[in-house]
Amino acid sequence: MQRPLNIALVSASDLDGEHVQAIHTRELARALARPASDDSTGHQVTLYTRRHDAAARARVRLGPGASVQQIDAGPARPLDDDQLLQHVRDFAEGLRDRWRGTGRPDLVHAHGWIGGLAACAVARELGIPFVVSPHGLGAAERQAGRRVHPARARLEKAIGREAAAVVTACADEAATLVRMGVPRRTITMVPYGVDGDQFSQIGPAMPHGARDRLVTVAHDLEGGGVATAIRALVHVPGAELAVAGGPPREELENDAAVHRLRLLAKELHVEDRVIFLGRVPRKSLPRLLRTAKLALCLAPVQPSPLVPLEAMACGVPVVATRAGGNADTVLDGITGIHVPAGRPVQIGRAVRRLLTEDTTLNGYAIAAADRAHSRFSWDRIAAETLRAYTKVLPPEPEPEAAAAAETGAGVEEPVLVG
Structure with a gap:
């Protein structure tokens, strides 16, 4: 049985909204925190985001074992990508402050390229396994006729190559990442999920005509x-x-x-x-x-x-x-x-x-x-995401080694140098 993990999800975008990334990260946090079975324990999940509302509380509970933590980085209002980039260092510093010492997570999973940019450097500095989900790439945005920050493609490539794992939602996005130079071996495909309780065949329908x-x-x-x-x-x-x-x-x-x-x-x-x-x-x-x-x-x-x-x-x-x-x-x-x-x-x-x-x-x-x-149930999406995590986490010690570490048996005295 996998030990409970302390998982940090990171997103620089507004998580109160109804856009895809906000919905996905909130639901993923809740699903990862739920016990997989009656005899298991859910993971501890903290979703770190930039404060977009001055009135928002510093920490909000999403569900059992899952919470959102606000980080002050720039003005407390929605910002576009150009504006967000000016405050990436502040966002990264806020993450660093929270992950030092007892707040250190077992794994960091960033969502979106700006959240990935902030989390990547801090995770590398602290030696924490780093995973990223793009939630759309600049190349596709440009093809759709939307304005894209000129540095986005270069930064997406750098973040993708730095990550221990890239969790992408579809084969099309995975193929684009490979063409960008992200190693295929690091890419895992896990689709988006759907809330089967909210979206179901049974329930009320809006009034409509005979057509x-x-x-x-x-x-x-x-x-x-x-x-x-x-x-x-x-x-x-x-x-x-x-x-x-x-x-x-x-x-x-x-x-x-x-x-x-x-x-x-x-x-x-x-x-x-x-x-x-x-x-x-x-x-x-x-x-x-x-x-x-x-x-x-x-x-x-x-x-x-x-x-x-x-x-x-x-x-x-x-x-x-x-x-x-x-x-x-x-x-x-x-x-x-x-x-x-x-x-x-x-x-x-x-x-x-x-x-x-x-x-x-x-x-x-x-x-x-x-x-x-x-x-596409959220329980299945969470299980597949966890499997991607286990590929990049350090192996757990064997029971004998863990017991020896606790008692001190078989552990040599440290050698002081200098």
């Missing part, structure tokens, strides 16, 4: 494949498309991206079948997903890794591009189908065909829920 509903959830309405979904709707007569994402619902009228998408829908004569819901709170997402016949995940690059998982957990088959983690999460012809990015005619015809095949659709729905709740 077959397609749902797309996209934080970025411009790059999330929403325009492709609207164009595909032309070829799915009788179906409606519910779009979740963008600004809050009360701000939709003033949003430029929503305005452009509404114009597109009007030009294609499907405006009466496209519903813009605005940003849907996470607690309401299961109620929305349960109204869907299919979930559309059509981003051409860097799709959300959580949306297909959450849809599948609610028993909704997924129509997805093969970008990012979609290729690993959605099993083509089993839990949904893969479609080419940016091909609305082909996508629309595939969706229309699926909606007429009730037996196939029901089979996909059953398989999707089963896969989400078994393969």
Whole structure:
């Protein structure tokens, strides 16, 4: 049985939010701290983050054995990457102060490149095994048309090569890391998890009409494949498309991206079948997903890794591009189908065909829920993460050696030099 570990998770991003990295690190901390069985003990997990709110308490309990600890580094407000980099030294100094002496963790697992930058140097200085999870790479961000700090790729490579292990979420990201020069032997693939209690087939659903509903959830309405979904709707007569994402619902009228998408829908004569819901709170997402016949995940690059998982957990088959983690999460012809990015005619015809095949659709729905709740449960994700940790931790002493160390038997007196 593995001894309980003192694990330090590190993230420089705001952990109170609903973005992927915040959700993942919070849930991972809770899952690692839970006992694996009735006769085992959970690990002690501290999630270190930069203070983003002056009113936030210094230490907050996440659950049994898991807590968040705030570190003062720069102004107590959300910062972008350029601003965060100016305070990396302060963040690293805060970590160093906490890890010296009795606060020393057995292992450090950093999340994101800026958190990795701060934790890497301190872990190396103190001789603590260091693991990093990228949560997206600069190359993919740039491909998606987002601004990337000019030093990011160089720093990601340096952090990846310094780490004893790199835990990546999908094969696509692992391949990119290898091309960057990160040794393949240090890379372990552990996917994101899904909360099967929150996202499930059983539960309330939002009110909706008689049309077959397609749902797309996209934080970025411009790059999330929403325009492709609207164009595909032309070829799915009788179906409606519910779009979740963008600004809050009360701000939709003033949003430029929503305005452009509404114009597109009007030009294609499907405006009466496209519903813009605005940003849907996470607690309401299961109620929305349960109204869907299919979930559309059509981003051409860097799709959300959580949306297909959450849809599948609610028993909704997924129509997805093969970008990012979609290729690993959605099993083509089993839990949904893969479609080419940016091909609305082909996508629309595939969706229309699926909606007429009730037996196939029901089979996909059953398989999707089963896969989400078994393969991507947080207990399984925590167990796989722990296996990655054990590869880089020093071997535990044999029982005889441990007993000798406790009694002093067989231990030579130290030789003083100088």
